[in-house]
Amino acid sequence: MAKEYETVIGLEVHVELATKTKIFCGCSTEFGGAPNTHTCPVCTGMPGSLPVLNKQVVEYAIAVGLATNCSITQYCKFDRKNYFYPDNPQNYQISQLYLPICKNGSVEIETAEGKKQVRIHEIHMEEDAGKLIHDEWEDCSLVDYNRSGVPLIEIVSEPDMRSAEEVIAYLEKLRLIIQYLGASDCKLQEGSMRADVNLSVREKGAKEFGTRTEMKNLNSFKAIARAIEGERIRQIDLLEEGKQVIQETRRWDDNKEYSYAMRSKEDAQDYRYFPDPDLVPIQISDEWLAKIRDNQPEFRTEKMKRYKEEYEIPDYDIDIITNSKHLADLFEATVAICKQPKKVSNWLMVETMRLLKEQDMEPEDIRFSPENLAKLILLTDSKAINSTVAKEVFEVMFDKDMDPEAYVEEKGLKTVNDEGALRKTVEEVVAANPQSVEDYHNGKQKAIGFLVGQTMKAMQGKADPAMVNKLLKELLED
Amino acid sequence: MANVISDETIDYVGILAKLDLSAEQKEQAKKDMGRMLDYIDKLNELDTEGVEPMSHVFPVSNVFREDVVTNGDDSANTIQNAPEEKDGMFMVPRTVE
Numbered sequence: 001m002a003k004e005y006e007t008v009i010g011l012e013v014h015v016e017l018a019t020k021t022k023i024f025c026g027c028s029t030e031f032g033g034a035p036n037t038h039t040c041p042v043c044t045g046m047p048g049s050l051p052v053l054n055k056q057v058v059e060y061a062i063a064v065g066l067a068t069n070c071s072i073t074q075y076c077k078f079d080r081k082n083y084f085y086p087d088n089p090q091n092y093q094i095s096q097l098y099l100p101i102c103k104n105g106s107v108e109i110e111t112a113e114g115k116k117q118v119r120i121h122e123i124h125m126e127e128d129a130g131k132l133i134h135d136e137w138e139d140c141s142l143v144d145y146n147r148s149g150v151p152l153i154e155i156v157s158e159p160d161m162r163s164a165e166e167v168i169a170y171l172e173k174l175r176l177i178i179q180y181l182g183a184s185d186c187k188l189q190e191g192s193m194r195a196d197v198n199l200s201v202r203e204k205g206a207k208e209f210g211t212r213t214e215m216k217n218l219n220s221f222k223a224i225a226r227a228i229e230g231e232r233i234r235q236i237d238l239l240e241e242g243k244q245v246i247q248e249t250r251r252w253d254d255n256k257e258y259s260y261a262m263r264s265k266e267d268a269q270d271y272r273y274f275p276d277p278d279l280v281p282i283q284i285s286d287e288w289l290a291k292i293r294d295n296q297p298e299f300r301t302e303k304m305k306r307y308k309e310e311y312e313i314p315d316y317d318i319d320i321i322t323n324s325k326h327l328a329d330l331f332e333a334t335v336a337i338c339k340q341p342k343k344v345s346n347w348l349m350v351e352t353m354r355l356l357k358e359q360d361m362e363p364e365d366i367r368f369s370p371e372n373l374a375k376l377i378l379l380t381d382s383k384a385i386n387s388t389v390a391k392e393v394f395e396v397m398f399d400k401d402m403d404p405e406a407y408v409e410e411k412g413l414k415t416v417n418d419e420g421a422l423r424k425t426v427e428e429v430v431a432a433n434p435q436s437v438e439d440y441h442n443g444k445q446k447a448i449g450f451l452v453g454q455t456m457k458a459m460q461g462k463a464d465p466a467m468v469n470k471l472l473k474e475l476l477e478d
Numbered sequence: 479m480a481n482v483i484s485d486e487t488i489d490y491v492g493i494l495a496k497l498d499l500s501a502e503q504k505e506q507a508k509k510d511m512g513r514m515l516d517y518i519d520k521l522n523e524l525d526t527e528g529v530e531p532m533s534h535v536f537p538v539s540n541v542f543r544e545d546v547v548t549n550g551d552d553s554a555n556t557i558q559n560a561p562e563e564k565d566g567m568f569m570v571p572r573t574v575e
């Protein structure tokens with residue numbers, strides 16, 4: 001009889017914090033600068049330079065810790081993790097080993113199987129490394145240190161997850177909490193959120209954990225799900241063949257859907273951690289903690305409750321809108337201007353979601369402003385444009401975030417409310433389509449739809465369909 | 479000298495420190511390291527029961543900076559430290575993935 005296996009998964013999640021400057025120097029963290037333009041002696045590890053801790057990093061780390069039910073280490077320190085690699089100019093990474101800032105937390109996840117707590121072992125602060133680009137032409141590597149020293153928190157879970165579904169639910173929960181806090185935008189594709197997956201398998205019911213591997217290079221939820229499935233099968237196959245799983249780091253290749261053992265960075269994982277003598281300890285007072293706790297934002301559960309009381313929109317809409325901080329902010333800001341929650345919600349739920357899906361974008365990538373969405377809603381309300389035109393304008397706005405009022409004016413998209421002009425077109429359409437007119441008189445009500453369509457076409461879509469309908473009926477009943 | 483450092487240990491430390499040692503240098507390093515460990519053994523004779531480990535000499539904590547950009551483009555200075563340069567980046571031997 002085939003053995004049954006259980007998958008055991010723990011995650012190490014790195015999150016780039018949304019500070020303006022690096023963790024230990026006043027260099028900008030802005031993404032996309034020309035190579036090495038955001039560097040200084042501190043973040044390139046020059047001898048004699050002295051790191052000074054960015055206070056905002058500590059506050060973000062505490063805020064995330066509080067939101068994930070961690071206890072905060074009120075006396076904490078930084079340690080040096082020693083290794084040689086060209087992306088690490090100091091030859092050590094400043095991190096926290098002995099006294100991480102947050103410990104023993106948990107988050108609740110929900111999957112088809114129900115609700116479950118995933119425990120957080122610790123959260124620590126550390127610095128990011130530079131970026132290596134491989135130059136095939138010269139057969140060398142090129143290093144850009146702009147990212148070196150960008151602040152990270154690493155959130156280490158306990159091995160509490162049992163499926164890809166749980167892993168994704170956990171990541172989505174973390175991402176939402178951190179986005180609500182404004183501590184990071186958590187974009188997997190851009191690397192501001194990165195997950196390493198520790199996975200082992202064991203026979204169902206076994207008490208001991210199997211040997212685990214660590215998988216890196218997972219930059220989308222889909223890649224994570226595929227990598228988990230691939231690695232689970234690989235490990236089970238090994239065990240079934242009577243072989244052993246080797247504890248190693250593997251790199252997932254999402255194109256080939258297979259993971260490869262990474263050649264170790266020149267031997268042993270011997271990091272020889274020791275306290276960083278350049279950085280003094282951090283003492284987090286009760287007052288400081290209380291202040292951060294008081295400033296925690298409204299989280300999703302509270303927001304959902306408030307939406308239900310404040311706006312008359314369906315629960316389903318509330319669920320979707322509050323599932324993205326950016327969407328929720330956009331919704332609230334737009335409603336504040338145009339005072340029409342139902343209509344704002346409709347634009348977000350229908351057209352926005354459709355375009356996001358078509359263009360493979362996340363709600364965080366939405367570019368249009370609440371001001372412009374509000375203007376578009378008011379334009380439709382005042383019947384200045386009809387709903388078909390509104391959708392066209394919205395599509396352009398979704399891409400370019402232009403002012404819809406100016407756009408409608410410039411492109412001449414305003415609805416023609418001049419009854420005389422409209423009547424003339426209607427008369428022409430009726431004259432040109434005798435068959436439809438006859439059908440209508442023979443009781444085919446549907447024929448009027450065709451005539452409305454023809455009129456709208458002749459008016460290049462810029463007519464109020466209700467008015468066209470009314471005029472047509474008047475004319476046909478004569 | 480009470481502590482004797484093995485060849486394996488000195489080779490391993492050499493790898494970790496990225497040092498290419500000659501046979502003579504290895505012998506010398508073994509002696510030096512042995513003496514250092516002897517000194518640590520000497521220190522370990524002290525009774526430190528109940529003494530907190532110390533990581534910093536001065537009783538200073540909470541030295542912070544505000545999150546304000548103070549540095550501009552210093553790439554010209556940074557890149558001066560590159561062994562070789564290409565497209566504003568440090569050119570290094572190809573790293574394994």
Ligand SMILES: [Zn+2]
Pocket residue numbers: 022025026027038039040041042043044149549
């Ligand atoms: Zn710097």
